[in-house]
Amino acid sequence: MKTAIIHEWLTTYAGSERALEQIVGLFPESDFFCVIDFLPEQERKFLTNKTVHTSFVQSLPFAKTKYRNYLPIMPTAVERFDLSPYELIISSSHAVAKGVLTNSNQLHICYCYTPMRYAWDLRQQYLRESGLDRGLTGMFARMVLNYMRRWDYAASTRVDHFVAISQYIADRIKKAYNRDAAVIYPPVDIDTFTLCTEKEDFYLTASRMVPYKKIDLIVEAFSRMPDKRLVVIGDGPDFRKIKSRAGRNIELLGHQPTAVLKEHLQKAKAFVFAAEEDFGIVAVEAQACGTPVIAYGKGGVLETTIDRETGIFFPEQTVRSLSEAVRDFEKVSDNFDSLAIRKNAERFSEARFRKEFKEFVDKVVTGKS
Numbered sequence: 001m002k003t004a005i006i007h008e009w010l011t012t013y014a015g016s017e018r019a020l021e022q023i024v025g026l027f028p029e030s031d032f033f034c035v036i037d038f039l040p041e042q043e044r045k046f047l048t049n050k051t052v053h054t055s056f057v058q059s060l061p062f063a064k065t066k067y068r069n070y071l072p073i074m075p076t077a078v079e080r081f082d083l084s085p086y087e088l089i090i091s092s093s094h095a096v097a098k099g100v101l102t103n104s105n106q107l108h109i110c111y112c113y114t115p116m117r118y119a120w121d122l123r124q125q126y127l128r129e130s131g132l133d134r135g136l137t138g139m140f141a142r143m144v145l146n147y148m149r150r151w152d153y154a155a156s157t158r159v160d161h162f163v164a165i166s167q168y169i170a171d172r173i174k175k176a177y178n179r180d181a182a183v184i185y186p187p188v189d190i191d192t193f194t195l196c197t198e199k200e201d202f203y204l205t206a207s208r209m210v211p212y213k214k215i216d217l218i219v220e221a222f223s224r225m226p227d228k229r230l231v232v233i234g235d236g237p238d239f240r241k242i243k244s245r246a247g248r249n250i251e252l253l254g255h256q257p258t259a260v261l262k263e264h265l266q267k268a269k270a271f272v273f274a275a276e277e278d279f280g281i282v283a284v285e286a287q288a289c290g291t292p293v294i295a296y297g298k299g300g301v302l303e304t305t306i307d308r309e310t311g312i313f314f315p316e317q318t319v320r321s322l323s324e325a326v327r328d329f330e331k332v333s334d335n336f337d338s339l340a341i342r343k344n345a346e347r348f349s350e351a352r353f354r355k356e357f358k359e360f361v362d363k364v365v366t367g368k369s
Contacts, residue, residue: 001087001107001365003030006078006097009067010034010052013043015281016113019165019186020092021046022353023111026361027090035077035096038064055080071118072144075099075151088365091159099155109361110159111184114169114278115176119149153177161364163357166279166300182360185303187353188281190345192258193288196266197338202229203294203326204268206261206282207275209236214274214296214317216242221322223247228326231268233261265289270329274317277301287311288345290338294325304348308332310341 005027007020024030024046033053055077057063057070070077074096081100083089089106091097094113102108153176156162162181164170170181203222207213215232219242222230226249232242235255243252253260262285265271271286272294279300283293287310295301297313305311312332314325 002085003027003088003090004033004083004086005030005090005092006033006081006083006100007092008035008074008095008097010037010039010044011064011067013039013046015186015279016092016094017043017046018189018281019111019113019353022187022350023090023092023357024048024050026354026358030090031086033081033083033100035074036063036067053081071095072148075148075155088361090361096152096155098159099151100158102158107161107365108159109161109163109364111163111165111357112169112173112181113165113186115156115172116148116152119145119152120172120176161360163360166303168300168303169278184353184356184360185348186279186281187350188284188288188345188348190284190288190349193262193265193285193345195288195290195338195342197290198267199269199291199338200267202231202268203270203272204231204233204264204286204291205272205274206233206264207236209234209238209242211238212275216245217274217317217319217322218272219246219250221319221326222250224319225249225323225326230272231264233264261285262289265291269333270294270311270326272322272326273301274322275299276317280304283311284345284348287341290342292329292333292336292341294322294329296322304344306344308335310336310344 032050035055036058037052037054057077078096078099079101083100089102089108091110093110095116098110156177162173162179164173164181164183165186167183170183173179173181205218207215209215226247230250232252233256265286266289268291270292273283274296276299283301284304286293293305293311295305295311295313296317297315307313312325312329314321
């Protein structure tokens with residue numbers, strides 16, 4: 001089938017791009033579309049020299065760095081793509097990609113990372129953290145998000161089949177769109193993140209430093225446990241604020257290449273994870289290294305981590321709850337088997353993703369024909 005793949009935006013090679021890479025590999029003859037493309041040359045090898053068809057947003061002022069400011073016009077941007085020559089459309093979507101216009105002779109499969117968070121469950125947090133929760137500016141922002149929410153729901157009706165990255169997201173798709181979704185977990189590069197059974201006496205967390213990742217909570221909790229060493233990898237808007245709260249037992253390394261992250265994931269006694277994530281790839285990468293996870297017990301991590309076998313959950317995003325989990329972990333840390341933890345992570349391999357996604361596409365294509 002003549003196939004088009006559409007992705008929201010290409011600015012960095014991160015979690016969704018890892019799944020995109022595998023999808024592109026499954027459909028090497030496909031044509032590729034996205035709203036904007038500013039992906040660095042060293043990160044775009046997976047596109048295999050494809051021509052990337054971008055929208056008019058690509059040429060707007062400051063699109064490279066301020067592209068999220070153009071979110072209100074992105075629905076128009078994706079609807080302008082002419083996908084009429086294609087029989088199969090695969091959207092890789094967490095915002096607007098699923099909104100491409102199709103006809104009754106086309107099959108549209110959406111690999112969905114989440115319903116659009118700006119319009120749904122993170123609406124109030126987005127307004128508050130952007131300083132848009134009051135005054136005339138706040139009123140206008142709410143009007144825009146109301147429009148985005150209506151459009152997003154309408155866009156969901158253009159999808160023939162949803163595939164969610166976790167059962168947690170499948171449940172959110174059902175709540176937001178009243179649509180059922182198959183679940184295919186995203187690919188994790190477990191061949192790069194290899195097993196190490198010798199651990200050192202430090203804890204690790206790694207993330208982009210934005211509010212919902214809760215790195216500030218982790219740093220504050222360990223600052224109150226000065227006898228426990230914490231290493232933090234990552235950068236972002238909250239870096240300075242978090243650094244100002246860090247005690248002497250906390251080492252902030254900023255952004256680091258994959259090789260450095262891998263080494264720390266292999267040697268850490270445990271990986272600490274405090275966000276409510278849709279899936280949480282880094283928690284699986286830690287387990288691929290044989291490292292147990294201390295995680296907030298909500299979201300996709302409940303599907304990737306086995307309580308008391310590959311990690312420990314804490315029930316609240318509070319300093320007290322996390323601190324108690326760390327103390328509980330130290331009481332039973334000798335019970336964790338690095339080999340068993342690694343085995344659990346192997347459930348999320350790239351090969352498994354390719355197999356499951358190809359089988360799903362073949363099934364629905366056969367059903368349509």
